[in-house]
Amino acid sequence: MDINKIISETKKIDKEYHYFNTIDDSPKKEGNGNLNNVAVSVKDCICVKDMESRAGSKILSTYKPVFDATVIQRIRKEGAVIIGKTAQDAFGFGSFSTNVGKDMKIPLNPFDKERACGGSSGGAAGFTQKSTFKHIALGQSTGGSIVAPASFCGVVGLCPTYGRISRYGLMDYANSLDKIGPIAKTVEEVALMLEIIAGYDEKESTTLNEPVPKYTSYIKKDIKNLKIGIIKEAFGKGIEAELKEKVEEGIKMLEQQGAKIEDISLPLTKKYGVETYYLLAMCEASTNLAKFCGMRYGASEQIKGNFNEYFSNIRSDYFNDESKRRIIIGTFARMAGYRDAYYIKAAKVRAKIIDEYKKAFEKVDLLVSPTMPFVAPRFKEIEKLSPLQNYMADTLTVGPNLAGLPHISVPIGTNKDKMPIGLMLTADHLKEETLIQASSKLEK
Amino acid sequence: MNIDKELIEHISDLARIKLTEAEIKRFLPQLKEILDAFSKLDKVDTKDTKPSFQPVELKNMMREDKVGKCLKQEEALSNSKEKKDGYFKGPMAV
Numbered sequence: 001m002d003i004n005k006i007i008s009e010t011k012k013i014d015k016e017y018h019y020f021n022t023i024d025d026s027p028k029k030e031g032n033g034n035l036n037n038v039a040v041s042v043k044d045c046i047c048v049k050d051m052e053s054r055a056g057s058k059i060l061s062t063y064k065p066v067f068d069a070t071v072i073q074r075i076r077k078e079g080a081v082i083i084g085k086t087a088q089d090a091f092g093f094g095s096f097s098t099n100v101g102k103d104m105k106i107p108l109n110p111f112d113k114e115r116a117c118g119g120s121s122g123g124a125a126g127f128t129q130k131s132t133f134k135h136i137a138l139g140q141s142t143g144g145s146i147v148a149p150a151s152f153c154g155v156v157g158l159c160p161t162y163g164r165i166s167r168y169g170l171m172d173y174a175n176s177l178d179k180i181g182p183i184a185k186t187v188e189e190v191a192l193m194l195e196i197i198a199g200y201d202e203k204e205s206t207t208l209n210e211p212v213p214k215y216t217s218y219i220k221k222d223i224k225n226l227k228i229g230i231i232k233e234a235f236g237k238g239i240e241a242e243l244k245e246k247v248e249e250g251i252k253m254l255e256q257q258g259a260k261i262e263d264i265s266l267p268l269t270k271k272y273g274v275e276t277y278y279l280l281a282m283c284e285a286s287t288n289l290a291k292f293c294g295m296r297y298g299a300s301e302q303i304k305g306n307f308n309e310y311f312s313n314i315r316s317d318y319f320n321d322e323s324k325r326r327i328i329i330g331t332f333a334r335m336a337g338y339r340d341a342y343y344i345k346a347a348k349v350r351a352k353i354i355d356e357y358k359k360a361f362e363k364v365d366l367l368v369s370p371t372m373p374f375v376a377p378r379f380k381e382i383e384k385l386s387p388l389q390n391y392m393a394d395t396l397t398v399g400p401n402l403a404g405l406p407h408i409s410v411p412i413g414t415n416k417d418k419m420p421i422g423l424m425l426t427a428d429h430l431k432e433e434t435l436i437q438a439s440s441k442l443e444k
Numbered sequence: 445m446n447i448d449k450e451l452i453e454h455i456s457d458l459a460r461i462k463l464t465e466a467e468i469k470r471f472l473p474q475l476k477e478i479l480d481a482f483s484k485l486d487k488v489d490t491k492d493t494k495p496s497f498q499p500v501e502l503k504n505m506m507r508e509d510k511v512g513k514c515l516k517q518e519e520a521l522s523n524s525k526e527k528k529d530g531y532f533k534g535p536m537a538v
Contacts, residue, residue: 062523064523066519066522205504206502271484272484272485275481275485290459290460295532296523296532303526303533303534303535307534307536311460312460313462319461321467321470324463325474328452328459328475331459341486346485347496347497348488352490352493387478388474391478402499404498404499429500
C-alpha cells in the first residue's frame with residue numbers, strides 16, 4: 001500500500017479507536033532493506049527525531065527529540081516507514097492503558113470498544129490488530145507491557161532478554177526492568193523486527209555484547225527435543241476457566257508436535273512477584289521522573305517564584321494520578337529509615353526469584369502459562385478496581401520481567417464473547433530463538 | 445505501615461509534588477493498601493541473599509576515548525521556550 005493511503009487508513013482507525021498520540025502526515029522512507037515500506041508505529045516513550053514524543057504524559061507536551069533512539073536508527077536503515085507514536089499509560093504506569101496523560105484519549109479494544117486494550121503498550125497492540133496493511137509496532141515493557149496488550153488484542157508480542165535491545169533513546173521508567181520489543185500480527189514479523197533491532201550498542205552500557213541469531217530461521221523449526229514446563233501456579237485460583245482450557249489446548253498442540261511436557265513450580269514468584277516488582281519499579285520510577293520539571297523541554301509555564309515552587313507547580317499540574325502515586329510510594333520506599341525495609345528487601349527477594357527461574361531452566365527449555373489471568377476487561381470493571389487490584393493483573397507477567405527473561409504472547413483462540421486469549425512462553429536469558437521456534441508452531 | 449496525612453505531605457514535599465486536600469483524601473487509603481501488600485515481603489527469608497539490582501550480569505563497557513559528533517547548541521536548546529544567549533533559563537535558585 002502506498003504511504004499516503006497508509007496514513008489516511010491510520011487516521012481513520014485512530015479516529016474511532018484512539019491508538020495514536022501523534023501521526024506523521026508525510027512520513028519518509030530513508031534506507032533500503034528488510035523493512036522496505038513496512039509501516040512501523042512507535043510507542044510514545046521511544047524518541048523519534050522531530051516527532052512529538054511524550055511517553056503518554058502531558059508533562060512532555062511539545063517535546064520533539066533532536067535525535068533518534070538506536071532502534072529507530074536501525075529500522076530506518078532497513079527502509080521502515082515510521083507512521084507515528086502510539087498511545088500508552090503515562091510513562092508505562094498501567095496494565096490497561098487507562099492511565100493515559102491528562103490531555104490524551106484511552107485506546108479502545110479492537111474487538112469491543114467497551115473494553116481495554118491492555119497496557120501499557122495499548123495503542124501499539126490495538127493498532128496492530130486493526131491495521132489492514134503490513135505493520136509492526138515497537139512496544140516497551142517494564143513488567144508486562146508488551147505481552148499484556150498483545151494478549152488482550154489477539155496479536156503477537158515479544159519482550160526480549162534484558163540488555164538484548166538497546167534502550168538508547170527510550171524514556172526510562174525503571175532502568176533495571178525496561179525493555180523495548182516488537183508487537184506484530186505474526187511470529188515471523190516479530191522475529192524479523194527482533195533480528196534488526198537486537199544487538200550491542202556502544203551508546204547503551206547495559207546492552208549485551210552477544211551475537212544476534214538469525215531469528216527468522218527458527219520459524220516452524222522442529223520442536224521434538226524441546227522440554228516445556230507448565231507453571232503449576234499459573235493455572236490455579238483467579239484464572240478464568242475458559243482461558244485455562246484454551247491454553248491447555250495450546251500445550252497439547254505443542255505436545256503433539258513432539259515437545260516433552262512436565263510440571264514446574266515457581267512458588268516464590270507466584271507469592272511475592274507482584275509486590276517485589278511494584279516496589280522496585282516505583283523506587284526506580286520516582287528517581288527517573290525527578291527530571292521532569294518544566295524546564296529545558298516539555299510542558300512549561302511562565303517562570304516565576306523560586307525553583308521549588310515552580311517545579312512543584314508544574315509537576316502537580318501535569319502528572320496524572322498514577323504517576324503521582326508511584327512517585328510518592330517510590331520516594332517513601334527509598335527514604336532514610338525505610339530504604340532497607342522496602343527497597344533493599346525487594347532487591348533481595350528479586351535475587352531469590354531470579355534463582356527460582358534459573359533452577360527451572362536447568363530442567364526445561366521453556367515455561368508455559370496464560371499471559372493474563374483474564375480476557376480484556378470492560379472499562380466499567382476497571383473503574384471499580386483499587387490501584388493495588390490493578391497491579392494484581394500483572395501476576396503472570398512480572399516474573400519474567402523481574403528476572404530479565406525473554407517471553408512471548410501468542411493468540412491461542414477466543415472465549416465465548418469472542419475476546420482473544422494469549423498463551424505465554426518464557427525462555428532462559430538470550431534464548432529468544434526458542435520462543436520463536438515454539439510459538440510459530442502454535443500459529444494457524 | 446501507618447501512613448498518615450503528615451507523612452504523605454512530607455513525602456510529596458520531598459518529591460516536589462503539591463497534593464490538594466482532595467488528592468490526599470483519595471490517595472491515603474490507596475497508598476496504605478499498597479504498602480500493606482509490600483510488607484508481605486518481610487516473610488521471605490533473605491538473611492543470606494545479596495540484593496539483585498540487575499537481572500543479568502553486566503560488565504563495564506568502555507568506548508574509545510575519541511571525539512565524536514555531538515549536538516549543536518541550537519539543537520540542545522531547540523526544545524527550551526525560555527532561553528537567552530545560548531543558555532536555557534530556569535526559575536530563581538537563590
